[in-house]
Amino acid sequence: MRKIVFMMSVSLDGFFEGPDHELDWHLVDDELHDHFNERLGAMGAFMDGRRSYELMAGFWPTADTDPASTRPMIEFARIWRDMPKFVFSRTLEKADWNTTVVRDVVTEEILELKAEPGGDLALGGAELAATFMRLGLIDEYWLYVHPVVLGRGRPLFQPSEARRGLRLAETRTFGNGVVLLRYQDPAALGGTGEGPR
Secondary structure: OOOEEEEEEEEOOOEEEOOOOOOOOOOOOHHHHHHHHHHHHOOOEEEEEHHHHHHHHOOHHHHHHOOOOOHHHHHHHHHHHHOOEEEEOOOOOOOOOOEEEEOOOOHHHHHHHHHOOOOOEEEEOHHHHHHHHHOOOOOEEEEEEEOOOOOOOEEOOOOOOOOOOOEEEEEEEOOOOOEEEEEEOHHHHOOOOOOOO
8 A cells, every 4th residue: 555655845843935935945955956866756646735746847847948956956847747646636627737636635535546566655744744643544654854943933743642653764965964764654554544643
């Protein structure tokens, strides 16, 4: 069965974006971008909330035609365009670039999607991830901790009644100081969709 992988960059103090939605603190050099391309290129689909999708759709479809784009950026533009995508939104009327609009997160439908053949499913967007987490649908968390303390911004994890016991599966340190922490949720990987309370 395919896994749902939540992949997100986060500051050392737990924010995924600054107070004005800024992401200029992300330290994405060629080494890290090559790593992203390798991992994301092997996925079977991207699943995003509306804001994350619109952010991506506003840049990546034509990024490989921009003379300022680096080699890894050009490669990712092609990955993003070709990858099947699901955008979860109650307001978005249509979406381009091989994208299906989904109105609600329905556990049974997500489990059916996981059971289909192909690569794992990359989950993006903190609000969407909070819903998936509450439903016990995230199999792995790939957190890229950037060596910066923002002081304020939007926290990656909101307060919740659910307590999740995770297992560390991988760590990797990149040359720019970013550290990957990859955790697995044993309960979700068991296929029950129910995590520890």
